[in-house]
Amino acid sequence: MISKSTIDTVFETARVEEVIGDFVVLKRAGSNYKGLSPFSDERSPSFMVSPVKQIWKDFSSGKGGNSVAFLMEHEHFTYPEAIRYLAKKYNIEIEETEQTDEEKANTDVRESMYLVSEFAKNYFHETLLHAEEGKAIGYSYFRERGFTNETIKKFALGYSPEVWDSFSKEALGKGYKLEFLESTGLTIVKEEKLIDRFRGRVMFPIQSMSGRILGFGARILGNDKKAAKYLNSPESDIYHKSKVLYGIFQAKQAIAKQDNCYLVEGYTDVIQFNQSGIENVVASSGTALTSDQIRLINRLTKNITVLYDGDAAGLRASIRGIDLILEEGMNVKVCTFPEGEDPDSFAKKTPYEDLVLYLENNAKDFIQFKASLLMNEAKNDPIKKADLIRDMVLSISKIPDRIKREIYIQECSRIMDISEQVLLNTLAQLVQKDISETVKKGKQEQKAFEVVKNTDSIALEKVDVLYELEKKIIEILLSYGNKIEEFEDILLKSNKEGEIENITEKKEYKVYQRIYLSLQEDEVELSNPLFREIYNNLINYFHQNETFQIEQYLMHLEPKFSQEVTSLLMIEEQQALHNWEGQQIIVKLKDQSIAQYVSETILTMRWFLVDAIIEELKKSISLEPDADNSEPLSMVMDYYKLINSFSKKLGRVMSRYN
Structure with missing residues (x-):
C-alpha cells in the first residue's frame, strides 16, 4: 500500500490545471480555465477548472472532483493508480507499506x-x-x-x-x-x-x-x-481499437502547443515523423477513422491535417474519413506525398526544415483536395462532374457551423465554376434531409430540446424549495464554514416593569457553529439523505479540525460525496440561477455579508418548515358545524405571527410557498 505521507505529498504538489491540461486543452476564463468536456460530445466548452479551489467540474455530464477524481474518471484508474501516476508526474518517491493477502486478492x-x-x-x-x-x-x-x-x-x-x-x-x-x-x-x-x-x-x-x-x-x-x-x-476490457490512436501519449503536448494534429495510417509513419522533429502526429493504426478517435484529437485541437501517400486508389477510399472530421466541427486539411512515397519514407530522407515547408505548402483545404482528386476522374463527363459537385456539397453539409458552410459553398462555386445559388439549394436539401432523419431517429431528444427552451416558465414550477435550501446550507458550509462572522442574537429579557421584550445582541460565531446551533435549536434534520450525510460529515470535520482547507477535506472525502460537493464548490462558475428570489431561494450578492447570507438562508428555511406545519394543521380542521377547532386555529394564528416575524427580519412581503 502507498503510505499516507506519500498521498499527502501528492495532493499538496499536484496542480489540477496541470494534470487536466495533459488531456484537455484549457483556456483561461477569468480566474479559471475552461475547455471541451472529455466525457461528452460537445462543441461549446462546459468543462471548468478552478486553480484556486483545485477542483474541476464538467457541467455537461455532472462529473467533478480533484486531480485524482479526474484520473479515475478519465483514465479509469483505481485510487492507487491515480496516486502513482501523479507521483511519477511530479517526481515524488513513493513509500510503500506491505499489502495484505486480502488487498492483493481484491485487485x-x-x-x-x-x-x-x-x-x-x-x-x-x-x-x-x-x-x-x-x-x-x-x-x-x-x-x-x-x-x-x-x-x-x-x-x-x-x-x-x-x-x-x-x-x-x-x-x-x-x-x-x-x-x-x-x-x-x-x-x-x-x-x-x-x-x-x-x-x-x-x-x-x-x-x-x-x-x-x-x-x-x-x-x-x-x-x-x-x-x-x-x-x-x-x-x-482495456483495448478498444476504434477508440485509441497510436502515438497520442507522445503527441498530446505537441498537438496542443502547435494547435494542429497530423493524422497518418501506420505505426512507422508516426515514429519517423516524431524522430524527424514533428511530434504532433498520431495514427489510426490502419483502421477506418472513427468518431471516437476524432473526438480524442478534438480535446487537444480543432485542426487536423490528414497525410496520405501517393497511392491514388487508396486516396479515394480514405477521403470518407474527411466527412467524419467535418461532422465533429473540426477544420481539416489534406496533404499528399509524391507517388511512391509515404509519410515514413518521405520523412526519413527529408531534413526537418524542408519537411515542415513541404507540409505547409502542400496542405490543401478539403474542398481543393476533393476537387483536384475527383476532377481527374470526371474529366469531360458532365454526369461524373455533377456527381463530383454533389459529393463536395455533401461534405460541406456535414459542417455544423453555418458561416463556415457558406464560405465553403463560395469556394466550391469558384473552383467548379457553378452558381452559388444552385449549390445553396442543394445544400439546403441535404441539410433538411439530415434534420428529418435526426428527428425520426430521436424524437424524444427533440422534445427534450424544446422543453429546455421554456425552462423559465416550466422548470421553476417544479423547483423543490426545501432541496434548494438544504443545498444552500451545504454550499455555505463548504465556502464559509470556518469563517468568523458577527451574528445578531435575539434574547428574551425582563425590563424594569417586568415585561418580556426582545433584546438584540451581537456575537461572533464561526459560520458552521451558527448553522449547527440554529438547526439544533429548531430540532431540524436535513431531509435529503445525501445532504444529511454530507452535512454530518462536514460538521464532524469542523469539530475535529481547527482549520479548513478544501484540498485537505477533499482528500478524505468519500467518492459518493465528491460529485455533489464539487458541484456546490463550482456554483459560481455555473450559469446564473434563474429567478431564485421568486422561489424564496437566497442567492448571495456581492455586496452582501456572509452573516446576512447565512441568517437569511436559515430564516427562509424556518419559514418554509413553519409553512409546512400550517398546511398540516389546516388539514386537521374539521368542517363539521359542531366541531371544536379552537386549538388548531389558535396554533395556525400563532404560526402566522411567526412567519410575519420572519418576513420582517427578511425585509420582504410575506408570501406563501404553495
Missing part, C-alpha cells in the same frame, strides 16, 4: 490486465535490446528503418521471440495469472497448450493518452505468406 480485474500489459511491454523491449534473437532480428529491423536508440526507447519498441510460449512461460513464472494473459490476448490456449500470439514479431505498444499500455500492434518479419503482416491485440 481490480482491469488493473490486473494493465499490469500484465505493462509487464509484456517491458519483456518485449528488454528482449529486443538484450536477447540474441531480439538484437539480431528485431533491433536490426528497427535500425534499418532508421530509428535511433532514443526513438526505440521513447516508443518502447520490442520483439517477441519465435518460440511458441516464451513470453507466456516468463509471465507465469513471474506470478501473472493465465486468465489475464488470455483476456489481454497475449496468450492463446489451444488444446491445453500455451501459444504466444505475437511470436516472431516486432512489437509496437499502444498507449492511452496517460501512457497506460492498452494493447499491441505487431509486424511479422518472416516470409510466411499465410500469416497476417500486421496483427493487433484483440478487443478487451
